[in-house]
Amino acid sequence: MVTGTGQRHFEPFIHLVDVTHASALVAWGGFFFEERSDGWLVVDDDALEAGRRRDGGSIGVASAPYGRGVVEVLDADDKVVASAATDERNHVWVEGLEPDTAYRYRVRVDDEPWADGERWDWVLDDPDDGGPGRPRPAGRRYDLRLRTHPAPHDSEPVTFLAMGDYGVGITNGEAGRRQHDVSRTMEHLDAGNPVRFIVSLGDNIYAGKDDKLEQSGDEDDDWYFTFYEPYRYLIDHLPVYPAAGNHDSSDGEANDDRAQLADNFHLDSRFRAAVDEGRASLDPGLFYRVGVGALLELVCVDTSSDGEDGHFFEDDDHRAWLEETFAPGRFDGTWLLPFGHHPAYCAGPDHDGLAELLEQVVPLYQRAGVRLVLSGHEHNFQHGHVDGIDHVISGGAGKLDERTPTKWRRAGTRSWASAAHCLLVEADGQQLVLTPYGPATGDEDEPMPLAVATPDGAPADARLVIPATSS
16 A cells, blocks of 8 residues: 555554543554665655545544444453444444543454554664664553543542653754654553643654654644654554644744544544533634532643634634633533633743733633643743632643743743643642653653742742632
8 A cells, every 4th residue: 555665564552532421532553664775764655655645644533434333442341431433434323321430441453453462663763862763662562441520429539640841853963863852751650640641842843844754644644653653652552632832833833734633633523512511612722621520620622723814712603612621610620621722821941921811811710610721832931829729831742942031020930940841730638739840761760850949049849739619
């Protein structure tokens, strides 16, 4: 199915796209590799055999079916408790699951196990510059498990990971090595904590003039190094809740990747029905809310440009949705947590806070009792506190700006760091604890909390602890 000479390999992937308290969305697909005279490459979508695979790509919503797919969910006794099948696509919702329950699952295509056994990973040849590397047997297997969300009335503790500005591609020099190492940190944190999902703070794929991918982001093969490979041993059992960044659209570069964002994150399958129920606002823009039991509600706020003279949150329909979402008293749980790409407050060094967001949306957060807002965009870690709300910037899961910020007072900065990192967030009925963790440089390295400092350079506690009720 590919052109060229040399060894060829097809590597299957499995993606736990989403869970609710009673269902799970499972997807499958893969990537083609070919060995050329100058090394291995991921086969470009345009170089695939003409027809359905080329037209729809090899993974995601639009990919043509590989055959009859069946997903079976198993309980602790290895008994099949739910299943779903499809001949028309490479993803399916499995219904009838119990709330807050751990399951295992399996995927079969045309009666054969999909992605069973040892996997081939892309191994970087040069650990100093990130590549180029090649696919090799890795001695690892998928961990096909899932945990449903708590029932809507249950206030169970919630732990999750968050990352921003990550999509540089692991073969992209020093930035790629950072992404690779932070993904290993996330695996360690997942192994040692009851992590339920991942929150993306935007810039899921880069293709700007200063980036080495030389790809646009609008085809499946563009996403191999930026998403599917670095997080493959996470997304097989952890859903990702994405935000759109300026590099995911024409806001930050010539190409608009939103169609591929929708394809790879299955946005229509996940949030189309939520529009009718008032839980999402789309077309265009990406606004949705996800309840995780009665304790936590995530709210994705699209802060990117609408391609004209404004931002999506300034659109009348989206504005009405935001007004309803952050209406006083609508959410009666403990943690109402908005996240998006651009920060309202930012100390720099490259960006200011987004003035329109500060003027039009932050007042909605304040009236709704929001205590914490997560964003990316600035390529460092920052924690600021303004008017009773903690604002955390986490934009260093791949990109990094090593310069020192200067606009401390404007951003209410309490601590910061210029280092690659991700976030571990642990919430219960008494408090929310947010801890940034730095990169794990070896497979056996235990991740350490980030070394952060106050604006005057004094060491600070990396852990942000927010009590459930304000003092």
